[in-house]
Amino acid sequence: MxxxxxxxxxxxxxxxxxxxxxxxxxxxxxxxxxxxxxxxxxxxxxxEDAKKDFYYRRYGETMVRRFRTLPSSISTSQGRTLLRQVKDYVNNPRTKDFIALRDNPYANPVGxxxxxxxxxxxxxxxxxxxxxxxxxxxxxxxxxxxxxxxxxxxxxxxxxxxxxxxxxxxxxxxxxxxxxxxxxxxxxxxxxxxxxxxxxxxxxxxxxxxxxxxxxxxxxxxxxxxxxxxxxx
Incomplete structure (x- = not known):
């Protein structure tokens, strides 16, 4: 244990x-x-770098969503989609392609x-x-x-x-x-x-x-x- x-x-x-x-x-x-x-x-x-997915889900996602400034061209609905992409990546880092997140502001950095x-x-x-x-x-x-x-x-x-x-x-x-x-x-x-x-x-x-x-x-x-x-x- x-x-x-x-x-x-x-x-x-x-x-x-x-x-x-x-x-x-x-x-x-x-x-x-x-x-x-x-x-x-x-x-x-x-x-840091969302290295522990539990803490990203519990706190980290909220920290990023609340305090990270997004480009004005990104709508609220687009922002939710981008955040969901990062969450999926954090939950399953081995099965996700980080290159797909390259232009995602919520992934720069992840966490x-x-x-x-x-x-x-x-x-x-x-x-x-x-x-x-x-x-x-x-x-x-x-x-x-x-x-x-x-x-x-x-x-x-x-x-x-x-x-x-x-x-x-x-x-x-x-x-x-x-x-x-x-x-x-x-x-x-x-x-x-x-x-x-x-x-x-x-x-x-x-x-x-x-x-x-x-x-x-x-x-x-x-x-x-x-x-x-x-x-x-």
């Missing part, structure tokens, strides 16, 4: 109110990551661009767990966590943590990166944020402001990456 279904069976999700009582007597820890690196990692792994993804993230009313702020996702105001581990220092911090709970014989940390093109770090995420205008970065800052404050991450470097930063300074 895949790991996530197993985890949900052994550790079912609990409510904010039940959290403190049900975790009493346990070692409570949370793993956090820079909000913007986490966001880029989510995009690269699940949305949302990073800008389209960010526009969706800052406007959607319900967040997905992969980009929902930690303060909304992890009951930070209800559960008194014993440890906060930073993803950026995971190798060292996980070893310290496992030693503290005296489980070094049972737990052997390893690094499995699901992103085919390598881990998302500051150098990688910077290349994506250079595509964004300052107003979108500022909206992201507001969305994740509590996470930035709680876990003492900085966003200044990312704001300076804005595509229009020089014109603002």
């Amino acid at each position: 895949e790991l996530q279904p197993v985890i949900r069976q052994v550790f079912p999700k609990i409510s904010n109110l039940a959290g403190p009582m049900m975790t009493e007597g346990t070692t409570r820890f949370i793993v956090v990551r820079h909000p913007f690196e986490r966001l880029v990692s989510c995009y690269r792994d699940k949305f 949302p661009t990073f800008i389209e993804f960010v526009k969706y993230v800052v406007t959607v009313r319900v967040d997905d767990e992969h980009w929902r702020p930690y303060n909304l996702h992890c009951s930070l105001c209800y559960i008194n966590y014993d440890f906060i581990l930073r993803f950026e220092n995971m190798y060292d911090e996980s070893h310290h943590f496992i030693t503290y709970i005296n489980q070094t014989e049972k737990i052997k940390p390893r690094w499995d990166n699901p992103t085919k093109d390598g881990a998302t770090n500051i150098d990688v995420s910077s290349q994506y944020f250079k595509q964004l205008p300052s107003y979108l970065i500022k909206l992201l800052i507001e969305k994740y402001r509590i996470d930035f404050d709680l876990f003492e991450y900085s966003y200044d470097e990312y704001l300076r990456l804005a595509s229009d930063y020089e014109s603002l300074s």
Whole structure:
């Protein structure tokens, strides 16, 4: 079985109110990551080039349909047809000829661009767990966590943590990166944020402001990456 279904069976999700009582007597820890690196990692792994058809059907198609600008010569009905062609291709990439999509604006690129993804993230009313702020996702105001581990220092911090709970014989940390093109770090995420205008970065800052404050991450470097930063300074 895949790991996530197993985890949900052994550790079912609990409510904010039940959290403190049900975790009493346990070692409570949370793993956090820079909000913007986490966001880029989510995009690269699940949305870029529509590499995961589930996420294209669930979110990606809406991102493209809502935020991609089409030529004025394309009617609404034509747009629906073009979008359907891309959906068919994503669902069955091996049986479809991509050349047929060459002039399809919804296939250039297939899947949302990073800008389209960010526009969706800052406007959607319900967040997905992969980009929902930690303060909304992890009951930070209800559960008194014993440890906060930073993803950026995971190798060292996980070893310290496992030693503290005296489980070094049972737990052997390893690094499995699901992103085919390598881990998302500051150098990688910077290349994506250079595509964004300052107003979108500022909206992201507001969305994740509590996470930035709680876990003492900085966003200044990312704001300076804005595509229009020089014109603002």
